[in-house]
Amino acid sequence: MHAEYVRQSKMVQGNELEARWPLWARTGVVFACALVLLGGCANNSGSRAPVTDLNSSSSGMARTYVIKAGDSVNKIARATGVDEATILRLNKNVNPNRLLIGQTLRLSEGSESVAAPVRPASSSKPDARASEASGGSAQMGETPAPAADAGLISWGWPAQGNVIQGFTPTTKGIDIAGNAGDAIEAAANGKVMYAGNGVRGLGNLVIVEHTNGFITAYAHNRTLLVKKDQEVKKGAKIAEMGQTDAASVRLHFEVRRQGTPVDPLQYLPGR
Numbered sequence: 358m359h360a361e362y363v364r365q366s367k368m369v370q371g372n373e374l375e376a377r378w379p380l381w382a383r384t385g386v387v388f389a390c391a392l393v394l395l396g397g398c399a400n401n402s403g404s405r406a407p408v409t410d411l412n413s414s415s416s417g418m419a420r421t422y423v424i425k426a427g428d429s430v431n432k433i434a435r436a437t438g439v440d441e442a443t444i445l446r447l448n449k450n451v452n453p454n455r456l457l458i459g460q461t462l463r464l465s466e467g468s469e470s471v472a473a474p475v476r477p478a479s480s481s482k483p484d485a486r487a488s489e490a491s492g493g494s495a496q497m498g499e500t501p502a503p504a505a506d507a508g509l510i511s512w513g514w515p516a517q518g519n520v521i522q523g524f525t526p527t528t529k530g531i532d533i534a535g536n537a538g539d540a541i542e543a544a545a546n547g548k549v550m551y552a553g554n555g556v557r558g559l560g561n562l563v564i565v566e567h568t569n570g571f572i573t574a575y576a577h578n579r580t581l582l583v584k585k586d587q588e589v590k591k592g593a594k595i596a597e598m599g600q601t602d603a604a605s606v607r608l609h610f611e612v613r614r615q616g617t618p619v620d621p622l623q624y625l626p627g628r
Contacts, residue, residue: 422462429456439464442551442564443616446572466615510567512624513591515544515575516598516608520622529618530574530611537579537606541596543589544573544610544625552581559609560601565589569614576609577601 422437430453434441445453447463516539522532543565550572551564559576563583566572579599589595600606612621 420463420465422464424456424458424460424462426458428458429453433462437464442556446550446616509569510545510571510624511591512545512626513542514625514628515542515573515610516540518598518608521607522609524618524620524622526618530609531621533608533610535598535606535608537597537599539598540594541575541578541598541608543591543593543595544612544621545571545591547573547589549583549585549587549589549595552583552585552587554601558602560603561596561599563595565595570616572613574609574611574613576611577603577607 422433424433430441430444433439434444437444444462444464445451447466451460451462514533516533516535518533518535518539520531521534522528524531541563545565545567547565547567549563550566551562554561556562556576559574561576561578561581563575563578563581564572565575575596577598577600578596579601580597581595582597583589583595598606598608603609610621612619612624
């Protein structure tokens with residue numbers, strides 16, 4: 358029995374994150390995945406590859422999932438239709454590099470993650486390959502109006518260029534043009550949930566968690582200048598603009614409130 362447990366434990370680690378996210382990082386990589394910081398978005402010009410919806414949902418979807426031998430966050434995301442970023446955001450107590458066989462994961466708001474009394478799987482180095490995006494994406498409802506609690510956050514522009522792609526239910530964010538190496542700045546005070554390139558279609562991605570259920574995502578960067586769990590202030594340089602997984606140099610910027618994509622222009626100051 359002990360040998361069988363060891364075998365199962367190794368299987369859990371052997372399939373570790375073919376990449377991280379969902380996006381937007383480990384809360385939302387968790388936005389998104391995350392967070393990630395990000396969802397099934399490809400703009401009209403086709404400049405970005407489709408990516409997994411960072412807040413996908415469907416009727417009848419299970420609210421919890423029990424980890425079994427051979428599982429990884431990526432595999433669970435594919436099986437349940439919930440993107441990696443959302444899984445990590447809803448299960449902050451879960452270490453994606455050490456999944457526990459028998460542990461229950463939350464797949465939606467309202468459910469709870471309960472760790473079963475099972476010994477942790479042995480650790481191993483996560484696979485660095487990028488995760489593959491899921492097939493379909495759930496339809497999104499209308500974008501909610503700016504929340505009153507958004508006024509409690511001091512917002513700032515993440516980049517100085519012109520907006521070349523506006524917000525739609527498909528793009529889930531805006532694209533800002535610029536030059537390679539331009540500063541990408543945190544739009545508000547917060548904590549880095551994710552910094553990496555594990556979300557197909559978003560390139561080098563940073564996801565930042567803010568107060569009142571807000572997260573922001575910054576995609577296609579050339580260089581990432583922050584790490585997960587790092588505290589950042591509004592205006593702090595967190596990355597350099599680039600075109601990873603994009604047809605041209607740009608920043609893809611998303612704002613999500615309680616996991617729902619909202620138009621960043623509703624929150625950013627006029628200029």
